[in-house]
Amino acid sequence: MVRTLSRYTTATVVLVITGIIAAFIALAILLVIVDANQGNMIVNAIIEIGRFFSTPFHDMFPQDNAETNVLVNWGLAALAYLLVGGIVARFVR
Secondary structure, X not given: OHHHHHHHHHHHHHHHHHHHHHXXXXXXXXXXXXXXXXXXXXXXXXXXXXXXXXXXXXXXXXXXXXXXXXXXXXXXXXXXHHHHHHHHHHHHO
């Protein structure tokens, strides 16, 4: 019983962490698309966090427009985090 509870707790933690990462990436995408003031500390921090976690996906599918490039590649990164987090959580359970 304790072992099962521990596995479900671990799976939940994995899902929460990957969900938070995907949410930061999605929020960064939104801020880039609406052309938020990157001179603002909060906006800049969110975009930098999104950029950090989406680094492996930068220019995977290059686009002509910078906003479209961020939407496609960073969006793919957010989906990958959610997919991998779900798969890892499933294996842990």
